[in-house]
Amino acid sequence: GIQVEQSPPDLILQEGANSTLRCNFSDSVNNLQWFHQNPWGQLINLFYIPSGTKQNGRLSATTVATERYSLLYISSSQTTDSGVYFCAVVHGSGNTGKLIFGQGTTLQVKP
């Protein structure tokens, strides 16, 4: 099956710093989503980005489908950005619907 690898596994930042999280996947995808899981377990949708670039406030994401990677940029980080960031993909087309998650990047933003 498809492999999804995220890096780095852990990241500690001072408030105000910028960061880049990476997601590599081993095969073509029709769906790629970035999530933020807060300390209470809620998975919050950040981006649906199987290809191209999107921005939402301090966050932006880029997926280069032909090279099989996606990047999540966090600028001017805040303590509320702390948590686990997951990349998840669906491989293949049609009626699959099975999101495969990477292992996540645990981000800690210190005040």
Add this chain to the structure above:
Amino acid sequence: DTEVTQTPKHLVMGMTNKKSLKCEQHMGHRAMYWYKQKAKKPPELMFVYSYEKLSINESVPSRFSPECPNSSLLNLHLHALQPEDSALYLCASSLQGQLAKNIQYFGAGTRLSVL
């Protein structure tokens, strides 16, 4: 509104108990999913319902029994669970059945402890 509501938020049960987890969405989504997440691990798919029919069962033990009474509601019935079943159980939904391109939206989860 992209809200998926799960109840209860926390559940403690013994190995001989029977309990149910509930998930609701009122977004008109036609696919609903159960995921299981162990501590410090990513979520893993358990079941998918598409247009109220079970379409994917990821070889989940029979002590977990899903049910989709209508297009807005998804239940997970639990019976004779083991302590290793303690985890965060997440429900998700997507608009047009389980098509690969559909965005999945997640609830806040039920944190289950089996004693």
